[in-house]
Structure formats: structure tokens, C-alpha cells
Amino acid sequence: METVTFFGLGLMGQGMALRLLEGGYRLRVYNRTRDKAQPAVQKGAEFFKDPVSAVSSSTVLITMLSDDNAVKEVVNEQVLQELGQGNIHISMSTISPAAAQDLARRHGEKQVHYLGCPVFGRPDAARSGKLRLCIAGNQEAKTRVRPLLDVLGQEVYDFGSDPAAANVIKLAGNFLIISAIEAMSEAFSLVEKNGVDPNLLYDLVTQTLFACHVYQNHGKAILEQRFVPPGFRLALGSKDIRLVRDTARSSQVPMPLASLLEDRFLRSLANGRAEMDWSAIALDQRDSAGLSR
Amino acid sequence: METVTFFGLGLMGQGMALRLLEGGYRLRVYNRTRDKAQPAVQKGAEFFKDPVSAVSSSTVLITMLSDDNAVKEVVNEQVLQELGQGNIHISMSTISPAAAQDLARRHGEKQVHYLGCPVFGRPDAARSGKLRLCIAGNQEAKTRVRPLLDVLGQEVYDFGSDPAAANVIKLAGNFLIISAIEAMSEAFSLVEKNGVDPNLLYDLVTQTLFACHVYQNHGKAILEQRFVPPGFRLALGSKDIRLVRDTARSSQVPMPLASLLEDRFLRSLANGRAEMDWSAIALDQRDSAGLSR
Amino acid sequence: METVTFFGLGLMGQGMALRLLEGGYRLRVYNRTRDKAQPAVQKGAEFFKDPVSAVSSSTVLITMLSDDNAVKEVVNEQVLQELGQGNIHISMSTISPAAAQDLARRHGEKQVHYLGCPVFGRPDAARSGKLRLCIAGNQEAKTRVRPLLDVLGQEVYDFGSDPAAANVIKLAGNFLIISAIEAMSEAFSLVEKNGVDPNLLYDLVTQTLFACHVYQNHGKAILEQRFVPPGFRLALGSKDIRLVRDTARSSQVPMPLASLLEDRFLRSLANGRAEMDWSAIALDQRDSAGLSR
């Protein structure tokens, strides 16, 4: 059984760490602030004040950090050196494919395996091992960590040997989710302003054409204007749509809907909604239509 | 049992007419061109060359025509006069709420009941009685035609007493569908241009987040570039997004995604794709990204 | 010298009517409300309560009305019959090319000349004969009314024999103006939110790259947030951008910037800015950027 080090005990990371402990893994954790590590420490995790010590005797490093820069800074040369040849870094943060490629190259120089492994699912899914994991990278390394992944997720989707591929998929998936939120926001405001109860539209489409998770859950939240506490913070959604746009740019793919969404998020941020759920872009649509006056 | 007159034997109308005949209804049909009426006539429908004669002894008129103007022109004063007081017009075309209100008013003057009843479903659903019907209007009239509606659809959704409400819902529903097509088109092109097989994204999302009809069916068509024969013509989709925009305008609801879609359709029309399926807007996205060069 | 009838004594029409009176023309005026006709009547115009009587002995009819429907309703069959064969209607309202074509056809049936003649310029230019006139239609008719046009405008631009051509030009011109307003609104908010005084940008560009009327005047108004009283009402600007979009639609020309502008106007209307100057769309941009919080 692998000895696992975990970096990043935010909303998602905490649940995942607890899950690994329950799965019988010996866990070493590092987090910028100690208090967030407390729940894991109480269940048996060992806390380290610096990332290098945290990886010193582990065979697998898992990171769940906020963005490209956080991963690049924390998983630096010394950490890779200490993690050591033949060991594996499972990188679960939502980062750009470009960052993933850069990280993979730097890992390769130290002969550490880099697996891209972003996840779909909210904190409750992290806590209960119901995440959906998108993995890509070296085949042997993927096989080796499979038991560990099965503890964290209900399903593992394999996207081949290029670690960045998993990140492309993750970004495209988040783009699809937020596009659905936008579409519902506009549709509901149209219906409401034409004197029809938007719940009727919701009931119709979520039982038929769109009888699926994203429409049912986010649609309900929008109609009930239930945006706090956030399942996924609008500020993080904004980061993801930015990564989508950046990836679109560098690959010369015009994405007018992604552009529209980025502006929608910027308006939401500029008007104080960073800490709400990302489906709160619906409030901006209501403002636009004069429905919140 | 009502005697039914049917106007408009296009792709949808033909299937509905045959379904009614199979359901035991006496059917009188009118269509601008006779050849499209042939299948129904062979099954026992009576063909009329003019709309007034066609409604002369019927208690229910069903229309399934192309747009606002077609309905207004064909269902004129004489037709209403001839259909006569106490009888019912079930208006199933996708028309604007504004046109529905205008029609309802004019029907009221002749004491004919006007029921707004747009449908969701493709020609095969029309043929097999699997449509989803969105009805609104006078309660008594709705009750009276319910047996007939049950022959045509698998489910009837009631949107109250204002006939235009059903049209608002229909437009909002079509907007949601085409928004999903747009989102997938952009996502697939992003994934493909970053060297990842878009089928992998499709498989992931249609089994999980978007395990529903619209994503599964349209997504598959986009990936296989299967746009002819059309399930729903792009030219008609363009008309519908125009109605969405017109309704948004008149109710002062900014809908940036709808605007983007209208331009997408205009580009598709200007480049010769009117007769393809409306999901062929994905081809325009491919052109945009240089994927079709 | 022609005897002139004038329909539509709004902000623009009043100035034009006074100008014609000062130019020595005998003027017969009609307006829905009498009070707006008062200034012209005091200078010698004859007021009529109905449009038919107003054109009975005139050789030229000028209309300056709010939109397509207003022109179509007021200049009806009886008015054309009364104006009579060989006489001329100079249609100065900003209307759609489609409406212009329809009007021209109906005038032709009565052998009345229809000249499309929309104008550029604000009420003060109307009052002082400084308008810029865009004329199109029958050559002989254009020559006949030229002296009259020279009283109203500082320059006449001829767009050929199809009356609708002048309307296309007028709509394209208004689109260019509002596009410049949008561009400045976004640029100023970017500059301001990055800690730089937007007046510095204004001073630089209006002395160099954009040393022209539209940037100088509207730019100043935006910076000073001087939107009342309106030079041109936002509600009317909204109508014009709608006509641009309608013309783009019917000719299958995607215009993403026009779409964006229409949504900007809808947001402005939905938030109570209909009676401000159309450059007040800059306020919506400020709201968007959180600058007005």
C-alpha cells in the first residue's frame, strides 16, 4: 500500500483526505494554514509545516490546490527531488493544460511520474468517495494508483497518456456546466418577464429534454435563489472560465459563448458576488432584465 | 367524438394526421400543396382545396404551420366564421406569444376557443404519438380536447389560461436546446484542437452530468457530422431564435446567448446551410476554428 | 414654390418646420397633439386636425415621425389619394428599408413620388438648417425639392434611385455612432478602473486618431455623465438598433457588435434609462464594472 502525501486541504481536499484515511492509507498532509488540516489530523494524518518534509517518505503525492501558480510553487524542484525517482504525483487541481504540460516536463526531469487527474463533484462527493476522476498519464503509474483512486471516486475515466488531456476535458466539462447555467438564467428571466412561472419551464424540461443532474440541481438553485453557501465559489468558476479562454486562445479556437461567460463572471465579481455559488451569475441576468429592481 | 380539420401537412403535420386517423378520428385536411396530403388521404382523410370548406362541419381545427404569418393568413375571418361559435382551434405551430395573443383576441370576437398548444418532438415522435404537448387556454376547451391530445402526445403539460404562455414556454425550451448545441459545438472544437478525441468528452458527460436526451442525441449528431436529412431544419431553427429575440425585445430582457445564437444562425444561412439540421451550427464553429480547412 | 405639408412636430420636426417658414414656404402642419404645433402656428403655419385635410392643396408632404408604423398609419390610402398624382412625399423619419420599399410601392400605385430622406443631426441642427440629408428616389422629384432641402440642410447626399438605399445608409450611420459610444464606454471604464484619469485618454485620442465630431461630443458627454436632457433619446436609439438588427436579419448579415448593442440598450431600458440620451449606455458599462456602486 502506498504512503500518501496530500497538499491542499480546502473544501474538496479535506473530504478526500478523510476518505483516504478511512480507506486505510497512511497520510501525510501539508497545508498553508494548519487549522484546515485539523479534521484529517484528528483521524490520524501527520501534519507537516513544509512541503519538502511532507513528501520525504511517501510514494504518492496528491495535490488539490487552487490554481496553476499554487501547484507550480508548492511542487517545486526540492519537493520533486525529495519525492524521488519512480514515485507518483497525482495532480487533481483544475489547472490549465499548458501548466500540466510544463509540470509533466519538470517531473520527467526528476523521473517522477506526473498524472493529470482533475475531478468532477462537489465537497459532499469528495467526502463520500463519489467523485468522478479524469486521469491521464503513464499507463503503469495509472495502474499502480488505481486502488487509491477507487477509494476517492465512483468512477475513473482514462484519457490516455498525455496528462494535459485530462485537464482539457475537465475545462470543457466545466464550460458545459456553466453554459447550461447561463442558458437557464436567460430562459427563466424571459419566461418570468412574460408573466409565466419559471417553475413550470423547469418542471417540463427537467423531466424531459434535460432530465439530468446539471439542469435539475442548478436549475432548482437558480429558481430558489439559493447561492449561499456555495457548492463551488463564483470566484473559482471565474478562474475556470479564464482557463477555458486561455486554452481557446493558445489553440486558436474562437468560443463566443465562453467569452460571454467570462464577461458575465467579471460583472458578477465587480458587483460583489465572488463568494456566492457560481450559479449566482443568474442574479446578474436578473439585474440585466430589471427583475431585481 | 370531435370532427377534426387539420391545416399544415409538413413533416410534423403528416405524422400527426395519420396518428389521428389511426385513433379513429374523422379527419378533414387542407394543405397548400396537395401531394403532402396524399398519405393522410390514403388512410381516409378528406382533402379540401380551401381552408373555409375544410372547417365547415368540424368542431376542432388543428393547425401546424410554419410561422406567425402563415397562421394569421390561413386562419382568417372567414375560416373563424365558418368554424363557428363554441368550436375550438388548437394552434400547434411554434409562433410568437404576441401572435398568439392577437389570434386569441380575434378568435374571441367570433366566440371560437383558441388553445395555444406548441409541441416538443421530432417527426418520428409525431408519427408515433410520442409528442410532448404544451397547452394553455380556456379550461373547458382544454378538457374537451384532452382525448384527442392523448392520441397525439405521450404527455400534456398545462400552462394555464393564457394561450400565449404555452408559446413562451416553447420558445424558452427551443432556446435551451439550441444553447446546449452551441455549448457542445464549442466544447468539442476546443477538445479536438487540443489533440483530444471529442468522443471521450461526449462519453464522459452524457453518462454523468448531462445524461439526457438533448446532449446524447445532438451531441452524437455533431460528432458524426450527421446533419442531413434534418430532424429540424436550420432555417426553422433560425425562425425560432428570431422569435426568442423578438419576445426578449418586447419584454426588455437582454439575452446575450440568444443574440450570439442568432448571429450563429445568420452565418449558417449566409453560408448555405438552411436545409441542414439545426445542429449544423456546429459546422460554423468548426469553420471558425479552422477545423474544416 | 411648393406648398408644403409637414407631419410630425417632435423635437426635430418643430425645428424643421420653423426653418421652412423662415425660408418663405407656405406650411400646413398636422400633429397628433396640437400643442407641439404651436410654435409653427405662431410663425404662420396652418394647423389641421386630420392628415387628409392637411395635404389637400399641397405639392410636397414631409414626414418626420417616430417609426415604421407611425408613417404607415398616417400616410394611408386616403392621404396619398388626396396628396395626388405627381406630387411628392419626402419621408425623413428613420425607418426600416423594408418599410421604405413597402411605402414606395404603395405611393407608386397612386403615382405619388416617394423620396427616402433620413437626416443626420440633432434638434439644434434642425432648427438652424444644418442637417445632413440622405436622399434617394426618383431623379426628377429630387431635383424639384432640392431648393427646399437646401433650406433644411447644410449638405445633401444622393444615394440613387431606390428610396430604401437612403434608409440603409442612415441605419448604418447610426450603428457607427452607437458603436463608437460603446467603444468609448468600455475604454473609459478600463482606464478608470486601472487608476488612470479617462480624461487623459479622451484628450489624446480626440486630438489625434479620433479628432472628429462623434468622439469629441459623445466622449465629453460620457466623461461628464451628462445624459439629460437627451440630444437623442435612448428609447429611440433602441428602436434604431432594432431596425439595424432587423435589416441584418432579413439580408442574412451576422452583426455581432449590433447584437451586443441591442442587449446593451435592452439592459438600459429595463433599468429605467429610456428618457436619457443614448450615450447613457455608458452608465450600464459603469454598472457592469462596479464603478457605480
Add this chain to the structure above:
Amino acid sequence: METVTFFGLGLMGQGMALRLLEGGYRLRVYNRTRDKAQPAVQKGAEFFKDPVSAVSSSTVLITMLSDDNAVKEVVNEQVLQELGQGNIHISMSTISPAAAQDLARRHGEKQVHYLGCPVFGRPDAARSGKLRLCIAGNQEAKTRVRPLLDVLGQEVYDFGSDPAAANVIKLAGNFLIISAIEAMSEAFSLVEKNGVDPNLLYDLVTQTLFACHVYQNHGKAILEQRFVPPGFRLALGSKDIRLVRDTARSSQVPMPLASLLEDRFLRSLANGRAEMDWSAIALDQRDSAGLSR
């Protein structure tokens, strides 16, 4: 008189270097490829193979490089060390305000003055000393280099003491230019597809509302479809609109028109137009409208 080192002898830099030589300055030049330095060398400039040697005995460094990274890489620690305390770097490239701030900080550490000084003008203006210079930074340093700036430009605009302010202004200015190009592209295609000669629109507006440089020059190029050789390469325009968007992002300013423009550029790049003039985005609009079929 200052001894000047010049980095970056592209289209713009070459003209500026020659101009300085003609102004009597002793010039030391560095460029990645030597051939581009040839014209300056022939007029007396001294060529250096590495940037450190090139600045060794100079009091002023001028850079005119392609982007943020180029400036950061070439003007590295050693170069700053060698340039030395009390000397001045005039940074004329169009770079992001964020990069300017970072550079200013790093210069400060070596007590080298960093002046932000992006320019408006094309290669012919660079060659003839007709540039417009936007300067910001330390007042004393600005005063010291003023004679040199007067050789390069017809006018110097001062934006205060924060070097990044000049870059914000430059980006906003370029955004205004490309917005005007977009507006004209859409307007011309609308007019043309409605059967009216777009030259008539051009003549009208460039004599009246838009009687200024940008509309006159770019409008003419668009109508004549004269996009090669480029005055300013579309690939560079794309970089600039990206910087606009990045600056908008980091300051939370939604800029829907800038977003639209970025997608327009991406479409143009994806379809092989990188080496044309940036006004060639008009070709994409023509494609969109089916005018180039």
C-alpha cells in the same frame, strides 16, 4: 547628449534607430538577428551580439520588442546591472500594465529609471519622427530624455509618474482603433448586402461624423480589400486585444466588445490571416455574411 542603446529592430525599431542616428545620437544596437540591424549599422550604429555588452557604456536604453516576455527576457538582471544606477530605460513596446509594473519594480531594485513609453504610429511615422509618444514615469528622467523623444515623435503625451499608466492608455487606444475597424466592417457588409455601394457610406461618414484618421485610412483599406503588406500585423493586433482582455480581467472590467474582437481575431488567425493587416478582420465579416463565397 545621451549615448543610446536600442533593442529590437523590427519594422518600427529600424525607423526609430535611423531617426536617432540622423538626430546625431551615438547608437549601439542589439537585435536577435543581425540582418535587421544592417540599415542602422550602415548609418553608423554599432552592432552587438549580446544585450549586456550593448548597454555597457550607454546612458539610455530604448526597447521596441514584440511582447511582455521578450522585454522581460532581454532586459534581465545583468543588463540592468550593466546599464547601471541613474541611467534610463525607455520601454516603447506595447506590453501589459502588469508587466510594466513588474519591470518598474525590478528596475527600481537596480536604481535604473524605468519609463513606460508606448507609441502610436506606423512604420512610416517611426521613420519620419512623426510618432505620438505616451510617456509615464519619474519626472526627472522624463525631462532628461525629452530631447531624444522630440527626435522620435511629433508630440509627447505625459501620463504621470506610474509607468504602467502609459501602457493602459496605449491598450485603450488600440482597442478604440480595432473597435472602429469592426464597426466599419459590419456596417459595410450590411450596406453591400442590401444593394448599396459601401463607398457611399464611407464618403458620407468620413466627411462628417467620422472625419478623422482612423475611419478614413482603415475604412479605405477595408473597401479596397488592401491588407498586404500589413501596416500592423493581425498577429500583433491579436496580441494587443489579448492584453486588453487580460487587463480587463485583472481589474474586473467586463468588456463585451473586446471579447467579441478577441474571437474575431482568433477566427482570423485560425483561418490563415496572421500576416495580413489587422483591418483584415473585415474579411472574416465578409465570410460571415457569405459575401466572399
